[in-house]
Amino acid sequence: MTNVANKVIYNVGDLYENSLHDGDNMEHDVRQFDGENTGDTGEIIKKLSFLNTKEGLQQCMDDADFYLDIVSTYVEDNVLNDMQTCYLGNDWAGYRVKVHALKSSSAYIGAEELRAKAKRMEDAAKQEDVEYINMNHHPLVAMYEDILRNIAAVLPKRINFEGSSPIKQFTISVVDDSRLNRQVVEEVLSSTYNIKEAASGQEFFQQLEEGFLPDLVLLDVHMPRETGHDIIGKLKDDERYAHIPVVFMTHDNDLSTELQGFKEGAVDFITKPLNPSLLLARINRILDLYYLQSKLQEEVQIRTQAIVEKTQQMTVMFEQIIQALANTIDAKDKYTKGHSDRVAKYSVMIGSQLGYTEMQLMHLKYAALLHDIGKIGVPDGIINKTGPLTDEEFEIIKTHPVIGGDILKTITSVEDIYNGAMYHHEHYDGTGYPKGLAGKEIPEMARIINVADSYDAMTSRRSYRDRLEQHVVRGEIARGLDTQFDPIIGSLMLQIIDEDTEFTLHE
Numbered sequence: 272m273t274n275v276a277n278k279v280i281y282n283v284g285d286l287y288e289n290s291l292h293d294g295d296n297m298e299h300d301v302r303q304f305d306g307e308n309t310g311d312t313g314e315i316i317k318k319l320s321f322l323n324t325k326e327g328l329q330q331c332m333d334d335a336d337f338y339l340d341i342v343s344t345y346v347e348d349n350v351l352n353d354m355q356t357c358y359l360g361n362d363w364a365g366y367r368v369k370v371h372a373l374k375s376s377s378a379y380i381g382a383e384e385l386r387a388k389a390k391r392m393e394d395a396a397k398q399e400d401v402e403y404i405n406m407n408h409h410p411l412v413a414m415y416e417d418i419l420r421n422i423a424a425v426l427p428k429r430i431n432f433e434g435s436s437p438i439k440q441f442t443i444s445v446v447d448d449s450r451l452n453r454q455v456v457e458e459v460l461s462s463t464y465n466i467k468e469a470a471s472g473q474e475f476f477q478q479l480e481e482g483f484l485p486d487l488v489l490l491d492v493h494m495p496r497e498t499g500h501d502i503i504g505k506l507k508d509d510e511r512y513a514h515i516p517v518v519f520m521t522h523d524n525d526l527s528t529e530l531q532g533f534k535e536g537a538v539d540f541i542t543k544p545l546n547p548s549l550l551l552a553r554i555n556r557i558l559d560l561y562y563l564q565s566k567l568q569e570e571v572q573i574r575t576q577a578i579v580e581k582t583q584q585m586t587v588m589f590e591q592i593i594q595a596l597a598n599t600i601d602a603k604d605k606y607t608k609g610h611s612d613r614v615a616k617y618s619v620m621i622g623s624q625l626g627y628t629e630m631q632l633m634h635l636k637y638a639a640l641l642h643d644i645g646k647i648g649v650p651d652g653i654i655n656k657t658g659p660l661t662d663e664e665f666e667i668i669k670t671h672p673v674i675g676g677d678i679l680k681t682i683t684s685v686e687d688i689y690n691g692a693m694y695h696h697e698h699y700d701g702t703g704y705p706k707g708l709a710g711k712e713i714p715e716m717a718r719i720i721n722v723a724d725s726y727d728a729m730t731s732r733r734s735y736r737d738r739l740e741q742h743v744v745r746g747e748i749a750r751g752l753d754t755q756f757d758p759i760i761g762s763l764m765l766q767i768i769d770e771d772t773e774f775t776l777h778e
C-alpha cells in the first residue's frame with residue numbers, strides 16, 4: 272500500500288520520471304510541445320483553463336501579454352526547492368515565508384485551490400503545527416508541481432522549464448549511527464533525492480510518528496540499542512510502513528546476514544564502504560521498480576473497477592431487454608396483463624424460501640418473465656378467444672412451451688431461461704406437456720414457475736369469471752400437491768398464501 276501523498280507525487284511526476292536520471296529525456300519532453308502552441312495569446316489562455324484565468328487577467332488589467340508574462344515568471348521563479356529544504360530541515364519560519372510567497376503568486380495567476388492550500392499551510396507554519404504540515408506538505412507540493420508542469424506544457428516557448436532545478440520526487444531516510452556514512456549518502460544522493468537522516472532507530476521512529484513517510488529506507492544493520500534487524504521488524508509489523516522498501520547497509524559481506532535480511536523483508540543489500548556510483552544506481556533501480564509496481568497495481572485496480580462497472584451496465588441492459596420481451600408477451604394476451612411480472616414475483620418468493628442465491632434468484636426471475644414467450648407463435652384469435660377452446664385449438668395452445676424453448680434455446684448463458692419456457696407445463700406426476708417429464712426430471716425452476724403460474728391464473732380475472740377467492744385457490748394448490756405440483760414447492764406456495772392474510776397477492 273502506497274501512502275496517498277506519495278501516490279500523488281508519483282503520478283504528477285510522470286513528466287520527470289526519466290528526467291530525474293536522464294536530463295536528455297526532459298529536454299525531449301519540453302521540445303515536443305514546440306510548434307503546438309504558437310497560436311495567439313487568446314488560444315494560449317484558453318489552454319490555461321485549469322487556472323482561473325479571468326481572475327488572473329483582472330489582476331493584470333486585462334492585458335493578456337502581461338498575464339502570460341506573469342504566468343511564465345511564476346514557473347521560472349518557483350519556490351519548490353526552497354520549500355523542500357525548509358521542510359526537510361524543520362525550518363518552520365523559513366517554510367512559512369516560502370508558502371506565503373506561493374500563496375501570493377498563486378493568487379496572482381488565478382491558481383485558486385493552490386492558493387487556498389498554501390494559505391492553510393502558512394497558518395499551520397505560523398503555529399508550528401508540525402502534524403498538519405507533515406500531513407499536507409506532499410499533497411501541496413504535488414499540486415504545485417502539477418500546475419507548474421501544466422503551465423510549462425502550454426507555454427513551451429516562453430519557459431525554459433528544463434533549466435529550473437529538478438524536482439525531487441522521492442525522499443529517502445538514512446538511518447545510520449555513523450555520521451560519516453550519512454554524509455556520504457547525502458552527498459551521493461541529495462542531488463536526485465530528498466534525504467532525511469536519523470542517527471538511531473529512536474530518532475527515525477520519532478520522525479515517523481511526526482507524520483514523515485519516506486519512499487525508501489537505507490538502514491544500517493549494526494547500531495547500538497536498536498539494530499537494523501529490530502527496526503525492519505517494527506516497520507514490517509506496522510501496516511502504515513510495511514510497504515516502504517528497505518535497503519540494508521552493512522560491512523558484513525557474508526551470506527547469512529544477507530539471507531536473514533531478505534527473510535526480514537529487505538529488498539537489497541549495499542556493502543560498506545559505500546561506492547557512490549553503485550549506491551546511486553541501486554537506489555535508482557529500486558525506486559523505479561518499486562514504484563512502477565505500485566503504479567501497475569493502481570492501474571490494475573482502476574481497470575478492474577471499470578470492468579465491474581461495465582458488467583453492471585450489461586446486467587442492467589440484459590434485464591431491460593428481458594423485461595421488454597415479457598411486456599411483448601403480455602401485450603399479445605389482453606386477458607393476462609402483467610401476468611409475466613407476477614409469475615416472476617411469486618417465483619422469486621418461492622426461490623427465496625428455498626434459499627436460492629442472488630444469482631439463482633436473478634436467473635429464476637428471468638426464466639419466469641419469459642416462460643410464456645412461446646405464445647408469440649400462437650395465433651391471436653386463439654389466445655384472445657373468449658369462449659371455450661375446441662380440442663384442436665387447445666392442441667395449438669399446447670405448442671407454446673416448445674415454441675418458447677425454440678425461441679430461447681440460443682440463450683445458453685442462462686440455461687434456466689430455456690427450461691422455464693420449455694417445461695413450465697410439466698406435471699410432477701408426469702401428466703403434463705410437452706414431454707411428460709415427472710418428479711425431479713423436471714428442472715426445479717420450471718417446477719417453481721408451474722406453481723406460480725397456476726396461482727396467478729387462479730387469482731386473476733378472466734373474461735368468463737372473476738378471480739377465485741383465496742381459500743379456493745389454496746384448496747386447489749393443496750389438492751395438486753404430488754399430482755401437478757412438486758410437494759415441497761407447492762407447500763412453500765401454501766405457506767406464502769397463509770402469510771398473506773390480507774390477500775394482497777393477486778392481479
Ligand SMILES: [Fe+2]
Nearest residue numbers: 642643695696
Ligand atoms: Fe404457459
